[in-house]
Amino acid sequence: MTTHETTAKPGSPPAPKPASRVTTVLSGPIGRNLGLVVALALLCVIGIVTAGDRFGSIENLTTILRLASVIGVVSVGMTFVIIGGGIDLSVGAIVALSSVWATTLATQKLATDFHWIVMVFTAILVGAGCGLVNGILIAYGRITAFIATLAMLAAARGLAEIISQKKTQIVRERGFVDFFGGDVAGIPVLVIIFALVAVTGWIVLNRTTFGRRTIAVGGNAEAARLAGMKVKRHTALLYVLLGVACGIAAVMLMARTTAGTSTHGSLYELDAIAAVVIGGTLLSGGRGTIVGTVFGVLIFTTLTNVFTLNNLDTSTQAVAKGAIIVVAVLIQRRFATRERT
Amino acid sequence: MDTGSGKLLSMRGIVKLFPGVRALDGIDLDVTAGEVHCLLGQNGAGKSTLIKVLSGAHQPDGGEIAWRGEPVRLPDPQAAMRLGIATIYQELDLVDGLSVAENIFLGHEHAHLGFSRRTEANRAAAALLKRLGHPEIRPTTDVGGLPAAGKQIVSMARALSHDVRLIIMDEPSAVLDQEEVQRLFRVIRDLTEEEVAVVYISHRLDEIRQIGTRVTVLKDGRTVATGLPVADTPTSEIIRLMTGRAIEYVFPPRGETTYAEPLLEVENLSRDGEFSGVSFQVRPGEVVGLAGLVGSGRSEILETIYGARAPGTGTVKVGGKRVRPGGVGAAVAAGIGLCPEERKSQALFLGEPVSRNIIAASLGRFARGGFVRLGAERRSAENLVRELDIRPSDVDREARTLSGGNQQKVVLARWLLRGCKVLLLDEPTRGVDIGARSEIYALIHRLAAGGLAVVVVSSEIEEVIGLSTRVLVISDGAVVLDGPAESIDEHRVLDLVLEGEVA
Numbered sequence: 001m002t003t004h005e006t007t008a009k010p011g012s013p014p015a016p017k018p019a020s021r022v023t024t025v026l027s028g029p030i031g032r033n034l035g036l037v038v039a040l041a042l043l044c045v046i047g048i049v050t051a052g053d054r055f056g057s058i059e060n061l062t063t064i065l066r067l068a069s070v071i072g073v074v075s076v077g078m079t080f081v082i083i084g085g086g087i088d089l090s091v092g093a094i095v096a097l098s099s100v101w102a103t104t105l106a107t108q109k110l111a112t113d114f115h116w117i118v119m120v121f122t123a124i125l126v127g128a129g130c131g132l133v134n135g136i137l138i139a140y141g142r143i144t145a146f147i148a149t150l151a152m153l154a155a156a157r158g159l160a161e162i163i164s165q166k167k168t169q170i171v172r173e174r175g176f177v178d179f180f181g182g183d184v185a186g187i188p189v190l191v192i193i194f195a196l197v198a199v200t201g202w203i204v205l206n207r208t209t210f211g212r213r214t215i216a217v218g219g220n221a222e223a224a225r226l227a228g229m230k231v232k233r234h235t236a237l238l239y240v241l242l243g244v245a246c247g248i249a250a251v252m253l254m255a256r257t258t259a260g261t262s263t264h265g266s267l268y269e270l271d272a273i274a275a276v277v278i279g280g281t282l283l284s285g286g287r288g289t290i291v292g293t294v295f296g297v298l299i300f301t302t303l304t305n306v307f308t309l310n311n312l313d314t315s316t317q318a319v320a321k322g323a324i325i326v327v328a329v330l331i332q333r334r335f336a337t338r339e340r341t
Numbered sequence: 342m343d344t345g346s347g348k349l350l351s352m353r354g355i356v357k358l359f360p361g362v363r364a365l366d367g368i369d370l371d372v373t374a375g376e377v378h379c380l381l382g383q384n385g386a387g388k389s390t391l392i393k394v395l396s397g398a399h400q401p402d403g404g405e406i407a408w409r410g411e412p413v414r415l416p417d418p419q420a421a422m423r424l425g426i427a428t429i430y431q432e433l434d435l436v437d438g439l440s441v442a443e444n445i446f447l448g449h450e451h452a453h454l455g456f457s458r459r460t461e462a463n464r465a466a467a468a469l470l471k472r473l474g475h476p477e478i479r480p481t482t483d484v485g486g487l488p489a490a491g492k493q494i495v496s497m498a499r500a501l502s503h504d505v506r507l508i509i510m511d512e513p514s515a516v517l518d519q520e521e522v523q524r525l526f527r528v529i530r531d532l533t534e535e536e537v538a539v540v541y542i543s544h545r546l547d548e549i550r551q552i553g554t555r556v557t558v559l560k561d562g563r564t565v566a567t568g569l570p571v572a573d574t575p576t577s578e579i580i581r582l583m584t585g586r587a588i589e590y591v592f593p594p595r596g597e598t599t600y601a602e603p604l605l606e607v608e609n610l611s612r613d614g615e616f617s618g619v620s621f622q623v624r625p626g627e628v629v630g631l632a633g634l635v636g637s638g639r640s641e642i643l644e645t646i647y648g649a650r651a652p653g654t655g656t657v658k659v660g661g662k663r664v665r666p667g668g669v670g671a672a673v674a675a676g677i678g679l680c681p682e683e684r685k686s687q688a689l690f691l692g693e694p695v696s697r698n699i700i701a702a703s704l705g706r707f708a709r710g711g712f713v714r715l716g717a718e719r720r721s722a723e724n725l726v727r728e729l730d731i732r733p734s735d736v737d738r739e740a741r742t743l744s745g746g747n748q749q750k751v752v753l754a755r756w757l758l759r760g761c762k763v764l765l766l767d768e769p770t771r772g773v774d775i776g777a778r779s780e781i782y783a784l785i786h787r788l789a790a791g792g793l794a795v796v797v798v799s800s801e802i803e804e805v806i807g808l809s810t811r812v813l814v815i816s817d818g819a820v821v822l823d824g825p826a827e828s829i830d831e832h833r834v835l836d837l838v839l840e841g842e843v844a
Binding site: 207208209210212213215216219220222223224225226227228229230286287 | 647649669670672673674679681686687688689690691692693697700701702704705707708711712713715755
């Protein structure tokens with residue numbers, strides 16, 4: 001029989017090589033967001049240098065925040081879906097459908113005792129309904145998220161056109177516009193809503209069982225299932241959640257534009273996914289941050305603002321956006337490859 | 342050094358490390374041209390890792406490889422291919438949507454100015470298939486429509502389409518029936534007459550007797566015997582080499598036999614094409630071991646008990662109450678826990694901290710109004726880490742950074758916390774370092790002594806026998822032996838498992 005000395009001491013296997021100090025710091029929560037803070041600060045500096053007070057004024061900064069709020073709410077919802085291992089291409093179409101459904105209802109009921117709060121509930125219910133259909137198709141119908149939500153993108157936008165007959169419907173409820181379009185202590189209501197949604201999102205993701213399950217389902221669905229979690233139901237719920245976020249976004253958009261139209265929310269899916277991704281959420285699921293998403297949204301909105309102030313056309317903006325997404329994903333992949341076992 | 346006449350390949354002291362495990366720990370292997378060199382060893386002995394090193398898919402951490410007397414490096418599969426080393430993997434690497442000919446010439450297509458020359462490719466493919474004795478496979482058919490045996494022939498044709506000197510076959514007979522195996526052997530004999538060498542991996546001793554020239558036996562990542570002539574080595578010697586312990590695992594003493602009411606009752610459980618008529622009971626404090634080869638149905642039995650697969654027939658009862666079949670949720674609610682075979686892909690959230698991995702099955706208990714009670718979570722996780730001696734004892738560490746043994750303890754901790762009554766363990770020490778094994782064994786016994794009913798599946802027979810109070814041997818989806826562990830010896834089980842005979 002062969003005899004030999006024991007080379008590896010029991011219980012002390014060769015430890016996997018630790019990543020270098022720099023990558024360890026950078027991959028931590030502070031490091032990852034630090035990069036985003038630096039990027040945002042850099043953009044602000046560029047803004048002030050090129051546009052001076054036109055960028056730095058309180059009015060302009062408020063405008064940036066107001067613009068960021070609508071897509072921000074959608075992006076927070078999108079963060080949950082992506083962490084849960086999914087994707088949703090239909091968010092823009094759902095925003096459009098929610099908005100025209102609400103304005104149509106308002107037009108028909110214009111008569112007497114119609115309160116604008118009904119519009120709010122309608123938009124949110126329509127959004128939740130669309131999300132539920134997405135969720136059921138994906139979780140129980142086993143259609144890949146990409147295809148199911150692509151179908152919803154086409155169908156919801158089409159339905160919005162049918163309902164509105166492709167006309168822009170003006171919101172005539174003064175109360176609605178005054179409430180959502182106003183501000184509290186100098187802060188626009190839209191921005192307050194975004195802040196509330198983001199904070200709630202952060203709490204739900206980091207402090208509740210729902211958040212834990214989302215990370216588990218997205219990180220390893222099979223392990224989640226074998227640990228006794230209801231993976232399908234949870235997946236479906238994530239899309240409902242995003243649908244609700246789209247409904248809220250529709251309300252905010254109606255307040256900002258005082259109209260409901262089937263062209264609302266166009267290309268929101270790309271902006272939201274881009275914001276989530278540059279925020280550091282893994283497209284493969286299982287890991288992500290709400291804070292990163294908020295920064296992602298702010299970076300994109302500020303970028304647009306700086307470009308507009310410098311009279312650069314939207315096409316140049318689009319090229320710059322594309323470049324930023326690629327750079328962000330390349331940086332992200334450096335972390336992702338480290339994780340392969 | 343060794344530039345022997347017909348010596349094709351020589352490997353010396355090959356070492357391969359994975360995080361937490363020495364998968365290969367000094368492997369020697371010599372292959373001469375025109376021989377069929379059989380590689381034998383129990384699961385986890387290092388056969389698969391060795392062939393991955395040889396085919397350029399893994400880089401060794403130590404040792405030397407010489408090809409025709411010249412030292413070589415194999416940085417990637419293409420390098421191995423250039424030397425003339427081809428590998429036919431267990432899971433065949435063919436593209437289902439392409440034709441037979443396209444698959445054979447994948448990567449070195451017959452083409453002119455970027456246009457594929459289909460007629461030429463088809464003719465060359467037909468010639469290769471004929472040489473392999475399978476002219477009936479048409480080069481133009483889709484590979485996806487071929488049976489497993491046909492796919493294997495296409496894989497071999499692909500190997501032969503290069504100028505191949507050495508073919509590695511990883512359990513080629515696992516997917517074949519008797520007649521197909523005989524045809525495969527004819528092909529192998531033709532190849533060896535052309536001075537092609539074959540490294541043949543199989544669990545079946547009878548096959549090795551038929552086709553093999555020499556045998557190398559691996560155990561725990563080491564070569565325990567190499568170059569034994571097949572003709573002169575008795576089966577008992579080979580089994581002794583495969584089981585002969587290089588290291589004594591410490592199995593804790595078995596617990597007292599109990600006569601309590603059975604906690605887990607499995608009655609007449611069947612699933613089409615996987616297993617049939619499986620019945621057994623486990624009392625609290627008992628460890629029942631299921632022994633059998635990969636593919637014998639043992640893992641499927643566990644997963645069916647756990648509700649992850651829906652049974653065709655049969656019932657599962659826990660504490661006398663029937664568990665609703667086909668649902669993991671119902672099984673978990675009834676008090677069943679599973680430590681699955683593939684720890685990393687089926688049990689762990691690798692990027693998550695240890696604490697969250699431990700809490701995963703008991704989230705509801707650690708929440709108030711949907712909010713996770715972080716303090717309670719942390720305390721419970723820390724207690725379990727201390728109790729099970731999980732190292733390093735840091736609950737915030739990502740699960741991926743732990744060694745195999747400690748990862749397994751994390752999964753065990755999860756079910757301990759959940760408070761399950763029946764614990765199903767599938768390959769509990771796969772990828773676990775030798776030193777940590779004894780700890781896992783001791784832990785399993787402690788859990789059983791605490792009143793749990795434990796079922797263990799393992800391909801390592803010494804583990805099943807050493808750990809269990811009772812052993813069931815599974816072959817081809819049926820229980821072929823059921824008896825108390827102390828009355829069963831390893832050679833008999835190995836014999837049953839390898840020869841597949843019903844006792």
